[in-house]
Amino acid sequence: MAVFILRHARGEDLSGAEAAFAAQGLVSRAVLASASDGGCVPGDLSGVDGLVVIGGAPEDDPSGPSGPSGPSGPDAGARGAEVALLRAALAAEVPVLGVREGAELLAVAAGGSAAPGPKEGPGWDEVGVTPAAACDPLFAGAAGRQRVPRSPLASLRLPDGAVVLASCDRDPVRAFRVGGSAWGVRFRADAWQEHVLGRFAALVAERAERTATRTFFTRRADAWEERFAYQTPAYEAAVARMRLGPGRRAVDLGCGTGRAMPALRALVGPTGSVVGIDVTHAMLVAAARHGRTRHGGLLTADCTRLPLPSGSVHGIFSAGLLDHLPAPRAALREWARVSAPGGELLLFHPSGRAERAARHGLLPSPDDLLAEPNLRPALHASGWRLTEYEDGEHSFIAHATLRSTRATR
Structure with a gap:
């Protein structure tokens, strides 16, 4: 530092x-x-x-x-x-x-x-x-x-x-x-x-x-949407795995330019609500410029200290965020706090773990939080139950639901 x-x-x-x-x-x-x-x-x-x-x-x-x-x-x-x-x-x-x-x-x-x-x-x-x-x-x-x-x-x-x-x-x-x-x-x-x-x-x-x-992201915000526009279909397919119905409240955590927000809006319908949250204000400015406010609200906030009431969210979508946080387990507990009983959490990345490691000339690390033997107990200790886990060649998805009995903070 x-x-x-x-x-x-x-x-x-x-x-x-x-x-x-x-x-x-x-x-x-x-x-x-x-x-x-x-x-x-x-x-x-x-x-x-x-x-x-x-x-x-x-x-x-x-x-x-x-x-x-x-x-x-x-x-x-x-x-x-x-x-x-x-x-x-x-x-x-x-x-x-x-x-x-x-x-x-x-x-x-x-x-x-x-x-x-x-x-x-x-x-x-x-x-x-x-x-x-x-x-x-x-x-x-x-x-x-x-x-x-x-x-x-x-x-x-x-x-x-x-x-x-x-x-x-x-x-x-x-x-x-x-x-x-x-x-x-x-x-x-x-x-x-x-x-x-x-x-x-x-x-x-x-x-x-x-x-x-x-x-890091402020310098890249203006070009982010155009650079990664090709990933939008993968985001839409991932969001479709969630079981959110009309009238539900969905949050896109670490939303960036809000590429998942249109798909989330399609799930919850006009009576539901969608909020995109990111810690980088410049990303939200770019999201607004690309019309994401037609699909929901935008909020600048730290994902480990969410300004949301307890039990108020029915579905959380998060792409490429959890394993980059300094305290990911604390984040999972915070996400459980704001989720309603039976709420969903979908962790997504448009690349699999092996593909991302190969970009740096490495093999996937056994210490990676997103490896299933590490992620499953981390989710469980935070109040979540892992229901689906797919670490494919070109995408990563971990789908969890909030257990009826939550872990203590």
Whole structure:
């Protein structure tokens, strides 16, 4: 697990950030953004679990450049590259922490704006947290007020939906959150810095698996449907194995672009309901673009923590998901929780286990969760009974029903 720290000057003290990330088992990779100092902004987020953009004029040096417009010379291109990288991080929900000028670049990347602010002499600002900070993942529990050195500030307009977390008399936006994964902090205060960095590092570590998934699929979402359109008949044939009737509720877990949703709708009819769930928002955007909302709703969610009532689902279809999860057995228990008595689970892949292993020059592993000797007891312990198992040359299907007596969680 790695965190990129994108800094604007060689003199930035990164020891606090590096220590916070190391405490969570994260590797820090410091990158210099300034082209005039020989730096280079990374082109993508491959292998990145978190992104920190830190820089601008030090608080005790008000003569330095402020704001994302920054220098107009050799570093102008770097600013554009940073904004592009931040936009990619926002799209993939990679956790982001922007500090000082990094916060202003984050606001711009999210759809806000920043303009040069008035020049201020040296002094101090009393910065206080807002009521919204009390329930924020990073700022909850932070001290109510901090005295921070005065620094040049751009005039900032936040994007719609952003939440202000700290402010002062001189500037109403000293810290903010965009969505659920990006924060901007426009000051340096030791007490808050330690608190926020520690909580940010913990959040990056906790979300690392989901971040990697979102980063991988966000880059591929636009072309996914066209690339795998030939598999649609196999999806339809797999869904047809389910015994769902009219008026039932079906869920496509890890739905991607929703290729199974039309077939699920055909099973449950106009009185039933279909929901496609995926952790990658970009995949659901692609699903909507391909008309899947005609067949059901789309929901961004983690399949191991489903925002669904217990016993509310009659059928779950899941293609190519279970064996890629960090805690597949916990997922099976969660899927049992939301399923009604007698509910169905159909695990599918348009390739057999041997075919998938051969692509990597391997034989099927006996430790593979989808091998029948492993899958059957895993399903049983989670409350499911395996009723059909087919690991063919060109497809994999495991069909299970929820037992009347469920396993305890």
